[in-house]
Amino acid sequence: MADDRDPLDRYRLHADICKVLTDPKRLLLLAALRDGDRTVGDLAASIGASLPNASQHLAILRAAGLVDGRREGAAVRYRIAEPAILDACDIVDGIVARRVARRAPTQSASAPAANSSPAGPAG
Numbered sequence: 001m002a003d004d005r006d007p008l009d010r011y012r013l014h015a016d017i018c019k020v021l022t023d024p025k026r027l028l029l030l031a032a033l034r035d036g037d038r039t040v041g042d043l044a045a046s047i048g049a050s051l052p053n054a055s056q057h058l059a060i061l062r063a064a065g066l067v068d069g070r071r072e073g074a075a076v077r078y079r080i081a082e083p084a085i086l087d088a089c090d091i092v093d094g095i096v097a098r099r100v101a102r103r104a105p106t107q108s109a110s111a112p113a114a115n116s117s118p119a120g121p122a123g
Helices: 007-020 024-032 040-047 051-063 084-109
Strands: 067-072 075-080
Touching: 024 040, 024 051, 024 084, 040 051, 040 075, 051 067
Parallel strands: none
Antiparallel strands: 067 075
16 A cells, blocks of 8 residues: 655654654653553653653653553553554664764763763753
């Protein structure tokens, strides 16, 4: 069955999913859901986020169709809705691990003093 969509439209949809994955907390949430469904409160605690912040990120993941939520009493339990997204995350994680490994020997030789803080974004 051939895809009749314009290739550009297909890549726009691809980009939309990738945009959802640009936030580290969303990636942490997906990782936390690998072993099964969890409540919002449990997920928030596991990624070190407030309940409202975790809920906002889960809403974005849900809107993208990557997670599903179901009410269980007063709590909402989330699960991975599109398990193949974990494969995609694993591929990117492998790339990151290789880059970190290549960079590590260079950084250890020029590591900052123990009492200095790493440079971060301004503001």
